[in-house]
Amino acid sequence: MPYQVNLGLQVIPITDPKDAYSIIDDCIKIIQSSKLAYQVTPFETVIEGGYDEIMMLIKDIYEFSITKTKEVVINIRLHSKADQDVIALDKIQKFNE
Amino acid sequence: MPYQVNLGLQVIPITDPKDAYSIIDDCIKIIQSSKLAYQVTPFETVIEGGYDEIMMLIKDIYEFSITKTKEVVINIRLHSKADQDVIALDKIQKFNE
Amino acid sequence: MPYQVNLGLQVIPITDPKDAYSIIDDCIKIIQSSKLAYQVTPFETVIEGGYDEIMMLIKDIYEFSITKTKEVVINIRLHSKADQDVIALDKIQKFNE
Amino acid sequence: MPYQVNLGLQVIPITDPKDAYSIIDDCIKIIQSSKLAYQVTPFETVIEGGYDEIMMLIKDIYEFSITKTKEVVINIRLHSKADQDVIALDKIQKFNE
Numbered sequence: 001m002p003y004q005v006n007l008g009l010q011v012i013p014i015t016d017p018k019d020a021y022s023i024i025d026d027c028i029k030i031i032q033s034s035k036l037a038y039q040v041t042p043f044e045t046v047i048e049g050g051y052d053e054i055m056m057l058i059k060d061i062y063e064f065s066i067t068k069t070k071e072v073v074i075n076i077r078l079h080s081k082a083d084q085d086v087i088a089l090d091k092i093q094k095f096n097e
Numbered sequence: 098m099p100y101q102v103n104l105g106l107q108v109i110p111i112t113d114p115k116d117a118y119s120i121i122d123d124c125i126k127i128i129q130s131s132k133l134a135y136q137v138t139p140f141e142t143v144i145e146g147g148y149d150e151i152m153m154l155i156k157d158i159y160e161f162s163i164t165k166t167k168e169v170v171i172n173i174r175l176h177s178k179a180d181q182d183v184i185a186l187d188k189i190q191k192f193n194e
Numbered sequence: 195m196p197y198q199v200n201l202g203l204q205v206i207p208i209t210d211p212k213d214a215y216s217i218i219d220d221c222i223k224i225i226q227s228s229k230l231a232y233q234v235t236p237f238e239t240v241i242e243g244g245y246d247e248i249m250m251l252i253k254d255i256y257e258f259s260i261t262k263t264k265e266v267v268i269n270i271r272l273h274s275k276a277d278q279d280v281i282a283l284d285k286i287q288k289f290n291e
Numbered sequence: 292m293p294y295q296v297n298l299g300l301q302v303i304p305i306t307d308p309k310d311a312y313s314i315i316d317d318c319i320k321i322i323q324s325s326k327l328a329y330q331v332t333p334f335e336t337v338i339e340g341g342y343d344e345i346m347m348l349i350k351d352i353y354e355f356s357i358t359k360t361k362e363v364v365i366n367i368r369l370h371s372k373a374d375q376d377v378i379a380l381d382k383i384q385k386f387n388e
Contacts (some may be wrong), residue, residue, distance in 0.1 A: 017209070
């Protein structure tokens, strides 16, 4: 898959809210420490890159999360096009000027 | 429900991509014409306000969408707290400075 | 909107798992006490009916949930067609025979 | 990650509905041809197994889908516990008796 995809990642630890937010913050830090472009939005962090490199990052986040909470729900949305990159900025810039 | 909630709205028309994007743009315009605070993100538009007023807006968008495409999937994420407003900016600003 | 829609409802209380499951069970009981057709699946309960009647049920569930947990995420997926009912069974029966 | 997870997979081809359903059916066939336990539900197919083996299956489905449609949205929900398997049947059987 040569083209860049967009992926929205929402990590929901099933635990007390104060612990949940700390885990979510640490997951975002893992994304920030990768070389991938990302944007933190209210429900998810949107990551831009190749399918395989994003999925390796998600595995890291998943494995981290489950060491910090007894139970977790992780929601992933993938957006991909057959013949071109998906660029997050292209989808939103006209609405946020 | 007196407290303000956060709601992420993703409209996916099941139709040719060029028609799909035009419908999605028009749905965002309906949100923009409401008085509610919103943020367009790559996968969804996040709306902030009272539960009932947001749900009335969603009904408008749903009814509009189904006049423009034979079939639609609408994904909604609601985030609510028992004793305080949910403020989208509070959730993301520390990561986007 | 005269046609019947399909709606998937996932309630995620942000609280300790043992409390979370009890709240989820009570939310499903609210669905069961309605007159609407439903199916409990591993991630969500799928409800079949008119848009307005399902949305009234969701409001009941939302208002209930927020009395039982400090914080909740509710995920909703709506599937609707412009000119016919969406029938859950039609979508799955050929795969589950 | 030794424990078994639950994963809900929804493939939404952005194309004409009649093409979309044919692609979705073929994706379900790919799941059926794996050795993993699965259940087709109205909005998603729920798969049970190890994280890595499910993610390899999802890569196959993603790569297949994008050869059949110009654009696709794939939604994934992962449910995992730190110290035990997640068993889909345990979550739903009491409601479907």
